[in-house]
Amino acid sequence: MSVSRRGVRARSAYTYGPLGLxxxxxxxxxxxxxxxxxxxxxxxxxxxxxxxxxxxxxxxxxGFFQNLADLAAYREGVFWLWMLNTLLYAGGGALLSTAVSAVSGYTLAKYRFAGRNLIFNILIGGILVPAVVLAIPQYLLFAKVGLADTYWSVLLPQILHPYSIYLARVYAGAAIPDSLLEAGRIDGASHWTLLTRVALPLMGPGMVTIFLFQFVAIWNNFLLPFIMLGDDGKFPLTVGLYTMLAAGANHPSLYNLILIGTFLALIPLIALFLTMQRFWRTDLSSGAVKA
Amino acid sequence: MHMNRLAAVAAAVTLVAGCSSGGAQQSAAPSSSAAQNAQNAQKVALTYWNWVPGMDKVVAVWNTAHPDIQVTSSTQAGGDDSATKFLTAAKAGNPPDLVQAEYQALPSFVAAEAVADIKTAADPVKAQFSEGIWGLVTLGTDAVYGIPQDSGPMLLYYREDLFKKYGIAVPKTWQEYADAARAVHAKDSKVYLGTFSSKDPGSFAGLAQQAGGQWWSISGEAWKVAINDEPSKKLADYWGGLVKEGVIDNMPYFTPEWNKALNDGKLLTWPSAIWAPGPLSTNAPKAKGKWAIAQLPQWNAGENFSGFWGGSAVSVSAGSKNKEAAAKFATWLNSDPEALALLVKEGSVYPAATKGADLLSEPPAYFSNIPDFWKQAAGFGAGARGFTFGPNVNVAYNAFKDAFDKAALNKTSFSGALQSVQDATVADMTKSGFKLAQ
Structure with missing residues (x-):
């Protein structure tokens, strides 16, 4: 009896039963x-x-190649400038954000200090506040310190990302064994050495996840750069393509240029995912085992 | 709060302009402003937000001729978003020196004290603009809040070939237009004479102007709002009736659906503005050379009225440190023959300056079948009359989209929808502290 039941269970798990499809x-x-x-x-x-x-x-x-040529010629190739800007915002922003998140997450997970839980709870609260709500107050603050309409005005607000810190803390808590840190301390490693030699290598897959999340989020962000930037030479793709769409009713909308631009904007994201995919897979599996 | 903001602004701006020439009025840096002025005397850098195609090239001509005043054009997304962005920037003390201001957005800029009075620079070129257009930048006050750049007098675009096919004559009155709509739809139930767009309050406002509507006006110290005045109600019920009858479609303009209908010859007319060749050429390329133009149908036979849809001015920001130089550039841009010619050529702008019309000789490629397109169009649009826009047109326009969307969908009363636009607009102005005349 018990044998046959086990047999059924084994079959449904490994072969395609009617429910398996x-x-x-x-x-x-x-x-x-x-x-x-x-x-x-x-x-x-x-x-x-x-x-x-x-x-x-x-x-x-x-018209694919014609569209491509038209887009390249549009306002003397401003599209490529927007593409470079987006790479700078998304790449730079995601790198800085990953660094900040990893260090903060590691510290919150592995160090006991006064106010640790308070800080963590505030961060959790920060996750609940949508970034969209913050864009205008951030603009007013940046304008006050004279940073509005600069590259920093788009980069800085996206570096501190509560959700990434939360992810990093959870990941560090699971991926870095306390015993390893203790062994390091006994061997006389400083905090810095522990961070760079022990913690960060173990957090690699988690950091890739944070990097990808942030990269995609910044790549797709519209409202923040739309509000912060006035100079069209600093626009990212989202805002740039939007200026082509909303060119006023009395001018022809450049639909085919916008579409080819959107298509080109997809390529770096797809390439990034394809190359980073294997790290992500490690991440998911290691998380599953260690949780 | 309960005072006429417009008048207060005008007074404040005049005072500032009177006591210092191009002085920085930003409170942020009063100590350094003298030093800045000294620097500015040598070389001035201006930023200019606009969405005119090819403006870079026009600005380059100015920059070559004026090494002491260098303008940087920055292309922005056009329309309502741009107005909101400019107001936010002005509030943050970080505005561009010059900004493209749509006529319906300009009053909100004035009410927010975001644009400067440039009467001194503007007065010499006043004669180059028609009175109706000049009224759009003075708002009926003594101040001048911008130099008109382009305008959009309305006319009727119709498919000449399909009019022949369905055997209808060009409608001279709105009554004839309604009859033609019924006739066309009876012959082919998939084809409509036109469509009512609940998404384009600007178009409806233009038609209301033609009908004689006066949505906003300033009487003494107070604003008067009359979006539901008799001519506008008549207009709303006219279109509401046709939509309810089902002889006029209700798809919005500038949508893929509308593009397809134009391409497939399912829409035979478009009451639009003089800039229509631009959108038609990209949205309905298949119908090239098949359109003709006529005067907008009239409410009473023999009249000669039209309205304005779209158009904008170039305004100088109140927060600019170089108002005088900025006003000089704005004036040059919109009245100098060389600049106008470039605007026409590079930006496909229909210039607001009266002498600008002479620069348009070649018909747009899309209308190569009408060699004297611009002459005809200017004639049909000559009777265009405008009205003063209020300080919260964005609120009114959003209320319009909501109310008319619903009315067109449920086929309910359009004048009822118009009433709710009026109510929403009045409520918003009361809330913002504007004094309203009863």
Missing amino acids: VPTGVLLVGAVYCLFPVSWVVIAATKTSGELFSTSTFTPGT
């Missing part, structure tokens, strides 16, 4: 749901402005 189906529907708009962008980016509204949605167009 359901999760796959749900995931497939989810994948289609997520990829449908992306595929629309890819197809629409190939259409000339004449084809955009007259051919059916998923018929590829003939």
Whole structure:
């Protein structure tokens, strides 16, 4: 009796029973749901402005290279400047944010000091405040200290990210054994050595997660740079493409340039995910084992 | 709070302009302002927020000719967002020196004390603009809050080929327009003569101007709001009736759906402004050369009225440290023949300056079938009359979108929707402390 029941359980776990296909189906529907708009962008980016509204949605167009050339020529290639700006904001911001989060998370997880829980609770509260709400107060503050309309005005507010610190704390708590730190201390390692030689290498996968989260968040951020920046030479892609869309009713909207621009803006994100994916996989599995 | 802000602003700005020439009025740095002024006397750097295509090239011409006043043009997202952004920047004490101000947004800039009176620089070029347009930058006061750049007198765009196909004549009155709408829809139930867009209050405001509406006015010390005046109610019920009857579509303008209908020849007319060739050429490229233009249908046969949809001025920021130089540039940009020619060529701007019309000789490529397009269009738009915009047009326009969206969807009374726009606008002005005339 007990043997046969175990047999059934084993079969349903390792082979495809009638219910085994359901999760796959749900995931497939989810994948289609997520990829449908992306595929629309890819197809629409190939259409000339004449084809955009007259051919059916998923018929590829003939204007891909023309669109590309037009975009490159638009205002003497300002699109590439926006792309570089976005890379600077997202790359620089995510790096700085990861560094700050890792150190703070490690400290909060592994050091006992007065006010530790208070700080952590305030951070948890910070997660609940949407960044959108903070954009205008931040602008007014930056304007007061003369930093509005600078690269720093977009970078600085995105460096301190409560959710990343929270993630880093949870990860550090699980990934760094106290015994390892104690062994280091007995060997005479300073706090700095412990951080750089013991803690950070163990937190690698967690830091990759934070980096990716922040990179994507900053890449997609619209409101903060929209409010902070006045100089169109400092715009990131989101704000730049928006100026092409909202060019006023009396000027033609540059739909095909915007679409090809959106398409190009996707590529670095996809490339980043493909290259960073293996770190992320390690992260998920190690988290599962150690939790 | 309960005072006429507009008048107070005008007085304040005049005072400042009177006692110092281009002096910094930002309280942040009173001690260093003298030093700054001394520096500024040699070389002035101005920033200019706008969304005119090709403005970089126009500015480059000015910069070459004026090494002492260097202007940097910064392209912004146009429309309501830009107005909000400018007001936020002005409040933070960090505004650009010059800003593109849509006529309907300018009163809110004035009420927020964000733009300066540039009467001294503007007066010499006043004669180059029509009285109606000049009124949009003075708001009926003695001050001048910007130099008009472009304007959008309205006319009727119609598909000449399809009018022939369905056997209808160009409507001279709105009555004829309604009859034509019924006739077209009866012949092909998929085809409409036009559409009512609940998303474009600017278009409705233009038609209300044509009908003789006066949504805002200043009487003495107080604002008067009359969005639900008789001409506007008549206009609302006219379109509401056609939508309810089902002979006019209610898809909004500038949507993919609308683009497709224009391309496929399912929409035969567009009461629009003189800048329509721009959007038509990108949104309906397949219909190139098939459109013609006519006067907007009239409310009474034999009249000759039109309204304005869109258009903007260039204003000088109240927080600018170099108001005089900025006003000089704004004046040059919108009245100098060379600048106007560049605006027309690079920015496809329809200049507000009267002599600007002469610069438009070649028809837009989309209308190459009408060699004298600009002459015809200017004639049809000549009877355009405007009205004073109030200090909270954004509130009114948002209320319009909500109320007319619902009314068009449920096919309920459009004049009822107009009443709720009026109520929302009045409530907002009362809340903001404006004195209202009863």
